[in-house]
Structure formats: C-alpha cells, structure tokens
Amino acid sequence: MAGNTPPEGAAILWSGRLEEKPTAGAFAFQSSISVDERLALEDIQGSRAHAHMLGKQGIIPAHTAAALDAELDRIARELEAGTLKIDQGAEDIHSFIEGVLTSRLGDAGRMLHAGRSRNDQVVTDLKLYLKHLVPKLCDELRETIRIVLDQAETYAEALMPGYTHLQRAQPITLGHHLVAWSSGLVRDLGRFTDALDRLDECPLGAGALAGSGLPLDRADTARSLGFSAPTLNTMDAVADRDFVLELAGALAITMTHLSRFCEDLVLWASEEFKFITLSEAWSTGSSIMPQKKNPDFAELIRAKAGRATGNLVCLLTLLKGLPYAYDKDLQEDKEALFDSLDTVRACLSMFQGMLSSARFHTEPMERALVGGFLEATDAAEYLVRKGLPFRTAHETVAWLVRDCIAQGQRSMSERTLEELKSRSPLFESDIYQALSPRACVEARKGAGGPAPEEVRRQIGVLRSKIRS
Numbered sequence: 469m470a471g472n473t474p475p476e477g478a479a480i481l482w483s484g485r486l487e488e489k490p491t492a493g494a495f496a497f498q499s500s501i502s503v504d505e506r507l508a509l510e511d512i513q514g515s516r517a518h519a520h521m522l523g524k525q526g527i528i529p530a531h532t533a534a535a536l537d538a539e540l541d542r543i544a545r546e547l548e549a550g551t552l553k554i555d556q557g558a559e560d561i562h563s564f565i566e567g568v569l570t571s572r573l574g575d576a577g578r579m580l581h582a583g584r585s586r587n588d589q590v591v592t593d594l595k596l597y598l599k600h601l602v603p604k605l606c607d608e609l610r611e612t613i614r615i616v617l618d619q620a621e622t623y624a625e626a627l628m629p630g631y632t633h634l635q636r637a638q639p640i641t642l643g644h645h646l647v648a649w650s651s652g653l654v655r656d657l658g659r660f661t662d663a664l665d666r667l668d669e670c671p672l673g674a675g676a677l678a679g680s681g682l683p684l685d686r687a688d689t690a691r692s693l694g695f696s697a698p699t700l701n702t703m704d705a706v707a708d709r710d711f712v713l714e715l716a717g718a719l720a721i722t723m724t725h726l727s728r729f730c731e732d733l734v735l736w737a738s739e740e741f742k743f744i745t746l747s748e749a750w751s752t753g754s755s756i757m758p759q760k761k762n763p764d765f766a767e768l769i770r771a772k773a774g775r776a777t778g779n780l781v782c783l784l785t786l787l788k789g790l791p792y793a794y795d796k797d798l799q800e801d802k803e804a805l806f807d808s809l810d811t812v813r814a815c816l817s818m819f820q821g822m823l824s825s826a827r828f829h830t831e832p833m834e835r836a837l838v839g840g841f842l843e844a845t846d847a848a849e850y851l852v853r854k855g856l857p858f859r860t861a862h863e864t865v866a867w868l869v870r871d872c873i874a875q876g877q878r879s880m881s882e883r884t885l886e887e888l889k890s891r892s893p894l895f896e897s898d899i900y901q902a903l904s905p906r907a908c909v910e911a912r913k914g915a916g917g918p919a920p921e922e923v924r925r926q927i928g929v930l931r932s933k934i935r936s
C-alpha cells in the first residue's frame with residue numbers, strides 16, 4: 469500500500485474533527501467511489517435541486533444558487549463528455565462532486581451542503597438512479613416477454629409432453645408451456661412497478677437523521693426531482709433500505725424464473741430430448757471434444773440466479789439488527805443491488821438472443837407423446853363422463869396401464885375394445901379418438917388450459933398487460 473495518507477486532492481469532508489489521518493489503505497477501505505461513481509449524474513441532479521431550494525428559501529444568496537446551478541450543470545456535461553474524470557482516490561461521489569465544485573467556485577461551493585448530509589444525499593441519489601433505471605429494465609423485461617409470447621403464438625398448436633417430476637405427465641402444447649414462462653415474467657414486471665411506486669418519496673432534507681433547523685422546503689426539492697412527496701419521517705428516510713430489499717427480491721425472483729427456463733432449454737437441447745436447436749451463435753464448443761455444441765449461455769443464466777439470491781441474502785443480513793438510524797454498514801447496499809441489476813439486465817439480453825434464434829422441433833416433441841401413457845388421465849375422465857366416480861375410473865385406468873406394460877404395449881390405444889371393456893364396460897369405440905394427444909389437448913379448453921384457442925386467449929391477456 470503506497471503512502472500513509474489519503475491521495476492528494478481527495479476532498480475529505482470530515483477531516484476538521486480528526487487530528488490524525490487514516491492511512492491510505494484504511495481510507496481506501498472505507499471509500500465507496502468505485503461503487504457509487506455510477507450515481508454521479510443523480511448526485512448532481514440532487515445538488516441542483518437542493519441549491520435551487522436553498523436560494524429560494526433565502527438560506528444562500530440567489531446569485532450563489534445560480535452560480536452553483538450553472539457549475540453543477542457544467543460538471544455534468546463534462547462528465548458525460550469524458551473531459552472530467554472521476555477521481556478514484558475520492559472517498560465517494562458526493563465528496564468528489566463537492567470537491568470539484570469548491571475548487572472551482574470557492575466559498576459558493578462550500579455553501580451547498582447546508583441542511584444536507586451525505587446520509588440523505590446518498591439515498592436520494594440511489595432512488596433517483598432507480599427511478600431512471602428500473603423503467604428501462606421493465607422495458608427490457610417487456611421485450612423478453614414479447615419474444616416468448618411470439619414463440620408461444622407460433623407454437624400454439626404444437627403438441628408436446630407436459631412434465632411433472634420430469635416424467636411425462638399429460639399432453640400440452642409448446643404454446644402453453646411458453647405462456648407459463650411468460651406469466652411469471654409478467655408478475656415480475658408487476659413487482660418492479662410496485663417497488664417503484666413505493667420508493668417514490670424523496671429523502672432529501674432528512675439530513676443526518678433529524679432534518680434541519682434551517683427553513684428547508686422539502687416539498688419543493690421532492691417536486692423538482694420528480695418524487696411524489698418528501699419522505700414522512702427523516703429518520704426512516706436515512707435508515708431504511710426496504711426499497712433496496714424489495715428490488716433485490718424482485719430481481720432474485722426474475723433470475724430464478726430465468727434459471728428455470730434455461731434449465732428447460734438445456735434439457736430440450738440435449739440429444740435425449742432434441743426438442744430444440746440453439747443457434748450456433750448462441751452455443752459454444754469444447755476444447756477437447758470436437759463434436760460438442762454446448763448451451764453455455766443457458767447454463768450461465770441458470771448459474772447467475774445464485775448471485776441474485778446471494779445479493780438478496782447479503783442485503784437482508786446487512787439490515788438485520790442494524791440500529792436506527794444511519795450506519796456505515798448501509799454503504800454496502802449499493803454493490804449488491806447494482807450487481808443484481810447488472811446481472812438481470814445482461815441475462816435478459818442474452819436470453820432474448822438465445823430464444824429468438826432457437827429452432828423448435830415439433831416432430832420429436834410429438835414422438836415423445838407416445839410411450840408414457842400421457843392419455844391416462846383423459847381415459848379416466850372419459851369414464852367420469854360416463855358416470856363412473858373419479859377414484860374408480862383412476863383405478864380402472866391404472867390397471868389398464870399395468871396390462872399394457874405387461875404386454876409390452878406403449879399406449880392404451882393398442883388394446884382392442886374387448887380388452888378395454890374387460891376392465892370397464894363403459895368403454896365404447898369413441899375411446900380411441902378421445903385418447904389421441906390432439907384430442908386430449910383440444911378437450912382442455914377450460915380457463916388456463918393448453919387447447920390452442922385458450923392459449924391464444926392467454927397470449928392476448930398477457931400482451932395487453934405488457935402494453936406500456
């Protein structure tokens with residue numbers, strides 16, 4: 469570690485109180501610039517609103533407020549253009565911006581922090597950042613849903629086995645399966661918009677924890693920053709991070725969804741299933757086995773769900789038992805949340821490319837409908853329609869399945885009508901038609917079912933929900 473003191477030029481906002489200085493290593497340890505530098509523009513936005521309000525309230529001279537506003541705007545433009553670089557030796561983004569401002573404006577810059585603390589500043593910045601970023605993420609999620617629904621529409625009629633316990637269960641359509649995926653993603657969308665709604669209160673002016681004796685106008689800064697209101701309680705404003713937990717939770721759920729879809733894709737892309745071919749651009753090879761084409765992208769998305777879960781657990785643990793109000797522990801909130809946000813955004817983008825370029829194979833899917841007695845429930849329901857109690861029908865068909873297996877038959881349709889009747893006289897010749905996978909699916913046209921017309925209705929419902 470070089471040197472014993474913090475890097476030169478790093479504005480330390482609290483150095484007046486302490487005679488001794490931390491070593492460079494210790495200073496770097498407690499710094500957060502590498503994480504919160506991404507809040508630079510939001511920090512400037514918050515400072516401009518604060519400066520404007522201080523001027524309006526007569527807390528600083530109007531010409532000082534105007535000078536601060538102009539210089540902050542200039543700093544934002546320089547940062548965007550790349551002509552001003554963020555000093556990685558600064559403690560955090562707040563000290564950096566204030567340091568630049570003060571080096572350029574002198575005492576005017578030193579007036580800005582009246583009635584404000586980094587405690588309310590950082591949480592204002594973070595909320596502003598999320599108010600800007602989460603809607604973008606919602607758009608990316610909508611686009612992902614659109615891609616899944618487009619595939620669902622294309623394959624609304626395509627028969628495939630539905631699985632429980634990863635054993636063939638009942639015939640469904642690929643469209644039905646893909647609408648199941650989309651339904652989860654649409655609820656994820658709802659979780660993000662709910663979280664945005666709840667975080668829409670402005671912490672600025674809450675100060676360190678107890679507000680300020682200066683005549684701040686918190687409603688004014690809240691309004692000018694686009695919040696619906698200032699936070700009700702100044703202590704809650706700086707101490708709580710439930711909005712971070714909520715988003716991290718929604719992000720972990722989204723990743724959990726994606727990981728399950730990807731597991732389906734990995735299975736389907738296997739030689740054993742052959743339901744799907746992932747495009748070559750969305751596959752990788754092996755360094756030793758020349759024949760390999762691996763679904764690495766799906767596997768990585770599946771794996772990254774672990775990060776999002778880890779971040780959520782990290783945040784919950786961070787907050788658990790933390791005394792009110794602000795503690796430096798809270799500085800650790802952003803790294804975990806940003807990682808989850810970045811992970812979900814990257815995974816959505818990869819998932820979109822992978823799924824939209826994939827080719828589904830309807831023949832192997834249909835072939836997989838034979839041999840697993842997926843028609844058994846429909847045979848039982850056939851008997852129920854003829855008046856047999858379901859439990860009796862279930863037993864009758866179970867015996868039939870055992871008869872078939874004993875005879876090496878792969879479907880109940882291979883039994884003669886006499887053989888079927890020996891188990892139940894209620895079987896008639898129309899049973900054979902009723903047992904075809906297509907008929908099983910067509911019969912399930914009740915709400916939520918896999919019949920193509922019903923799947924198309926479900927697609928329509930979800931499409932209307934993602935119209936922003």
Ligand code: ARG
Nearest residue numbers: 500560586587590796798799
């Ligand atoms: N970097 C800090 C954070 O992210 C800013 C607030 C620091 N406040 C303090 N009193 N040290 O939480």
